[in-house]
Amino acid sequence: MAQRTLTTGGKGAVARVPIDPPARHTGDTADTDVGGSFTLYNGSSGTFLPVKEGNDVMATVKFDQASRIYPGNDTPSVDRLDIDVADGEFLVLVGPSGCGKSTSLRMLAGLEEVNDGKIWIGDRDVTDLSPKDRDVAMVFQNYALYPHMTVADNMGFALKIAGVDKGEIRKRVQEAAGILDLTDYLERKPKALSGGQRQRVAMGRAIVRSPQVFLMDEPLSNLDAKLRVQTRTQIASLQRRLGVTTVYVTHDQIEAMTMGDRIALLKDGILQQCATPREMYDRPNNVFVAGFIGSPAMNLVSVPVTEDGVQFGSHRLHVDRSLLGSSGNEVIVGMRPEDVEVTTNEDGLELIVDVVEELGADAYVYATPANPDIRLEGVGDDALAKPFIARVDGRRVPDKGSKIFVYPNPDHMHVFDKESGARLG
Amino acid sequence: MSTQPALVSENVQAIENLEGGPARGGSFRGRRIGGDSWTTTFLLALCSLTVLIPLYVTIAMAFKTTEQAVEGSAFSLPAPFSIDGFREAWSLTDFPRAFTISLLVTAGTVFGTIILAAFASYAISRNWERRLFRYSFFYLLAAMFIPFPVLALAQIRLTGLAGLDNPAGVTLLHIMFQLSFSVLLFTAFLRSIPMELEESARIDGASTWQTFWHLIFPLLAPMSATVGIFAFLASWNDFMMPSLITSDPSLQTLPVVQSIFQTQFSNNYNVSFASYLMAMAPAIIVYIFTQRWVMAGVTQGAVKG
Ligand SMILES: Nc1ncnc2c1ncn2[C@@H]1O[C@H](COP(=O)(O)OP(=O)(O)OP(=O)(O)O)[C@@H](O)[C@H]1O
Ligand SMILES: [Mg+2]
Numbered sequence: 001m002a003q004r005t006l007t008t009g010g011k012g013a014v015a016r017v018p019i020d021p022p023a024r025h026t027g028d029t030a031d032t033d034v035g036g037s038f039t040l041y042n043g044s045s046g047t048f049l050p051v052k053e054g055n056d057v058m059a060t061v062k063f064d065q066a067s068r069i070y071p072g073n074d075t076p077s078v079d080r081l082d083i084d085v086a087d088g089e090f091l092v093l094v095g096p097s098g099c100g101k102s103t104s105l106r107m108l109a110g111l112e113e114v115n116d117g118k119i120w121i122g123d124r125d126v127t128d129l130s131p132k133d134r135d136v137a138m139v140f141q142n143y144a145l146y147p148h149m150t151v152a153d154n155m156g157f158a159l160k161i162a163g164v165d166k167g168e169i170r171k172r173v174q175e176a177a178g179i180l181d182l183t184d185y186l187e188r189k190p191k192a193l194s195g196g197q198r199q200r201v202a203m204g205r206a207i208v209r210s211p212q213v214f215l216m217d218e219p220l221s222n223l224d225a226k227l228r229v230q231t232r233t234q235i236a237s238l239q240r241r242l243g244v245t246t247v248y249v250t251h252d253q254i255e256a257m258t259m260g261d262r263i264a265l266l267k268d269g270i271l272q273q274c275a276t277p278r279e280m281y282d283r284p285n286n287v288f289v290a291g292f293i294g295s296p297a298m299n300l301v302s303v304p305v306t307e308d309g310v311q312f313g314s315h316r317l318h319v320d321r322s323l324l325g326s327s328g329n330e331v332i333v334g335m336r337p338e339d340v341e342v343t344t345n346e347d348g349l350e351l352i353v354d355v356v357e358e359l360g361a362d363a364y365v366y367a368t369p370a371n372p373d374i375r376l377e378g379v380g381d382d383a384l385a386k387p388f389i390a391r392v393d394g395r396r397v398p399d400k401g402s403k404i405f406v407y408p409n410p411d412h413m414h415v416f417d418k419e420s421g422a423r424l425g
Numbered sequence: 426m427s428t429q430p431a432l433v434s435e436n437v438q439a440i441e442n443l444e445g446g447p448a449r450g451g452s453f454r455g456r457r458i459g460g461d462s463w464t465t466t467f468l469l470a471l472c473s474l475t476v477l478i479p480l481y482v483t484i485a486m487a488f489k490t491t492e493q494a495v496e497g498s499a500f501s502l503p504a505p506f507s508i509d510g511f512r513e514a515w516s517l518t519d520f521p522r523a524f525t526i527s528l529l530v531t532a533g534t535v536f537g538t539i540i541l542a543a544f545a546s547y548a549i550s551r552n553w554e555r556r557l558f559r560y561s562f563f564y565l566l567a568a569m570f571i572p573f574p575v576l577a578l579a580q581i582r583l584t585g586l587a588g589l590d591n592p593a594g595v596t597l598l599h600i601m602f603q604l605s606f607s608v609l610l611f612t613a614f615l616r617s618i619p620m621e622l623e624e625s626a627r628i629d630g631a632s633t634w635q636t637f638w639h640l641i642f643p644l645l646a647p648m649s650a651t652v653g654i655f656a657f658l659a660s661w662n663d664f665m666m667p668s669l670i671t672s673d674p675s676l677q678t679l680p681v682v683q684s685i686f687q688t689q690f691s692n693n694y695n696v697s698f699a700s701y702l703m704a705m706a707p708a709i710i711v712y713i714f715t716q717r718w719v720m721a722g723v724t725q726g727a728v729k730g
Contacts, residue, residue, distance in 0.1 A: 111624050132630040144621035148643045157639070158629035209629075 058122050059212035059245040061085040061108065065117035066127075068103050077103045079269040080117065085262075088243040090236065092260030094250055096292070100269040101249040105215050108247060110134050121212055137206035138215040142222065143198050145190040145205075152177075152186040155204045176204045179238070196227050203235070207242065214239065214246040220255065232259060253293050257281070265289055283414075287377060287421035290334045290414055296364060296389045300334045300377035301349065302418060310415070313349030315407040319415055323425035331424065332377055332416040335408035337364060340390035342398070348407035349374065351388055353398050363397045365390045367404065486698035487511065494694040510699035518682045518700055526592050527661060527679040528707075533596035534660035535653045538603040542652060543645055545604070546611030547637055562612070569605040573666060581669055590672040598670065599660045607652040614648040615641070650715050661708055679704045 063083040069076040078100040085091045093101045106112035108119055110131035118127045126134050137158070145154050155176060156169040177183045180200040190198055199219060206214055219235070220228045236259045239246050250256055256263045257277045264274040273285040284290035290298045303310045309319040310331060317333070324331060341348070342365065351367035366387040369376070376386045390406055398404050415424045486494055487510050488503040514520065545565070552558040584594040618641070626636045664680040671677055683700050
């Protein structure tokens with residue numbers, strides 16, 4: 001991703017900007033090289049935006065037991081949130097609707113009071129600072145462009161307020177407009193722009209300021225599906241080039257997986273797991289994370305515990321007894337569709353095939369347990385009607401309505417406590 | 426004075442259009458031309474005559490000679506066409522002086538009302554959950570129901586004591602009496618401005634004061650125009666307040682000065698009507714220009730994608 005050129009609609013910007021960022025700001029590897037390498041593209045050479053002049057300030061972000069309880073509510077909307085975001089990192093806050101993503105972001109922006117705990121940006125305690133003193137820029141879901149100002153004025157507003165002189169403002173707006181392919185629209189009012197263009201203006205408004213932290217609250221949700229995928233990549237690569245610490249909110253786990261250096265998954269205001277996309281996928285902390293991350297979702301089945309493992313239909317799976325230690329006589333076994341072994345021998349959990357989704361090389365088999373007592377655990381609204389999903393070779397697909405037997409690949413199965421949902425081992 | 430109701434009702438329609446949604450006023454004029462709407466149109470046309478006929482008489486009278494005005498029918502056309510009435514009215518009322526005073530009072534009222542009401546409304550609507558602000562809103566609303574004559578005596582005394590028995594005092598009182606309704610209009614409009622805009626401005630580093638001047642006030646422009654028109658009409662046409670408050674007759678506003686025609690020169694119809702016409706002209710001109718501006722609808726496409 002780091003090597004990808006910015007493809008904001010093509011011409012202009014891309015040609016001028018050599019995209020070969022020598023230092024990719026991944027998470028904790030914020031090395032001293034960063035400042036130096038970016039000065040290559042710095043300033044008025046017309047090549048690149050000024051990236052935080054004198055980039056020696058570490059723009060880390062730290063939620064330290066930060067809580068928010070709205071007046072009139074009984075439960076906190078954000079409950080003792082603990083996240084460390086490294087300098088230059090792209091952190092995605094993800095979770096189902098109402099889990100407190102926006103609230104967390106607004107707390108960081110200073111738009112929402114922090115009732116308990118602290119929030120740090122770099123080594124500044126910003127808990128009680130007003131938004132204007134935090135040096136953050138935010139992209140809102142509906143962009144919140146100032147309707148009475150031209151695109152150029154929108155982008156230059158923060159600089160104007162900060163008292164930057166006119167020439168400098170114009171220069172920086174021009175540079176940002178070049179990068180975002182907005183040069184032709186600078187004199188237009190927001191209402192004369194398409195949704196995608198508005199989105200880019202909102203991005204531009206944030207970039208021009210070169211703040212310590214970018215905050216984005218579902219900035220893509222007003223775009224159509226195709227544009228969303230395209231813009232997703234653009235934002236991610238832009239962030240990587242600018243190297244500005246970013247906290248990005250989305251409810252879409254695919255966006256989270258593709259964009260984030262790390263993902264923080266929230267549920268009911270409580271942080272479930274904060275890890276790299278790979279780790280979230282391979283080692284989910286609990287049933288909720290397991291079910292939320294990945295598409296199609298992980299299959300989760302309650303199964304009985306035996307002396308040396310678990311009983312998966314007629315298939316015995318060996319699980320280290322010590323792992324199962326404290327849990328009762330049932331655990332939840334999870335396996336991703338690609339980690340399911342499908343056979344016609346009577347070995348494993350018996351399923352009836354409902355639908356087969358052909359994808360060419362592969363096919364997804366949607367099936368329901370033949371024994372109605374077997375429950376598939378699910379996450380979210382459609383938990384009840386959840387089918388078992390298995391990925392099979394596209395050349396050997398079972399027929400609709402036929403019987404199959406499945407069991408997990410023992411190297412890639414996940415075991416969760418039935419009660420707490422926590423990962424075992 | 427007779428033209429005011431018509432102007433005001435037009436105005437209310439302008440507000441409706443502003444508040445978004447499909448233009449309600451226009452739709453039955455444009456699309457539905459069923460039997461129903463013909464009746465309505467006819468009734469409205471009939472009503473408009475109550476304004477148009479007096480207006481015609483005023484204009485016709487103003488251009489007549491004194492003899493013709495006294496003898497002829499009120500509806501006859503002026504023949505010969507004469508501007509003596511205007512000339513005489515000009516000197517009798519000392520028109521330039523009275524006009525200037527009226528203009529100053531009105532300009533002060535319009536400016537003061539827009540600024541003060543916008544300040545107050547912004548403060549009230551953004552602090553609604555605080556009791557002080559909420560109650561001050563209701564306090565202002567309550568004031569709307571107290572007519573000036575009730576307070577007149579007390580206010581004459583008070584302005585006299587404060588040395589405000591002059592056009593400045595009139596301006597101040599005009600602003601106060603416009604405030605309630607203007608705050609009502611502004612607060613309704615402010616509620617329709619998305620909070621994100623302000624939050625965005627605050628994150629962009631703007632203080633409350635800067636947010637107001639750079640963001641809120643420009644967005645309020647269409648409503649400011651409406652409030653301004655109301656303030657203009659109320660102040661420009663007001664007779665009662667200046668006549669009671671201002672003690673020095675040489676500092677009277679135009680409507681008060683014109684009242685001499687109703688007593689001294691009661692048969693000089695052409696002069697009095699010419700004078701009325703001159704006094705009315707600014708109101709009509711202002712109305713024609715600001716009306717277009719009100720319609721411009723600055724906030725369209727504010728936030729939605
Ligand atoms: N102003 C408010 N007053 C009271 N409760 C609120 C307020 N704003 C949000 N909440 C509650 O706080 C919780 C978290 O809301 P939040 O907006 O952070 O959710 P979210 O994760 O951003 O959801 P979505 O994906 O739908 O935007 C919700 O349960 C919501 O009902
Ligand atoms: Mg939200």
